Amino acid sequence: MAEIVxxxxxxxxxxxxxxxxxxxxxxxxxxxxxxxxxxxxENVSRAATSMGWQIIEIAEETTGYRVRIKKE
Incomplete structure (x- = not known):
């Protein structure tokens, strides 16, 4: 299960x-x-990729966006 921020x-x-x-x-x-x-x-996505994390999905929701990142 993913941690949520x-x-x-x-x-x-x-x-x-x-x-x-x-x-x-x-x-x-x-x-x-x-x-x-x-x-x-955009800033969260850029920060995550700069730390070596992969963007799995960016989903638009009624309250904004859900950015899913992953690192093995």
């Missing part, structure tokens, strides 16, 4: 910082990051 309602750089914190905490596996703006979606 709920960064909705937060402005950058907070969603990125929460994502990086989760990446450091878990080290590998799957993480879902919930964001509510295009900017946060």
């Amino acid at each position: 709920d960064a909705r309602g937060l402005s950058c750089p907070e969603p990125v910082l929460l994502t990086l914190e989760a990446i450091k905490k878990f080290g590998k596996g799957e993480i879902e990051i919930l964001v509510d703006t295009d900017t946060s979606k």
Whole structure:
């Protein structure tokens, strides 16, 4: 089961910082990051890939976006 980071309602750089914190905490596996703006979606995706994580899916939802990342 994926860990969930709920960064909705937060402005950058907070969603990125929460994502990086989760990446450091878990080290590998799957993480879902919930964001509510295009900017946060792009910044979180960029930060995750720069740390060697793969973007599995970016799904648009009624409350924003669900960004799924994974590292083996």
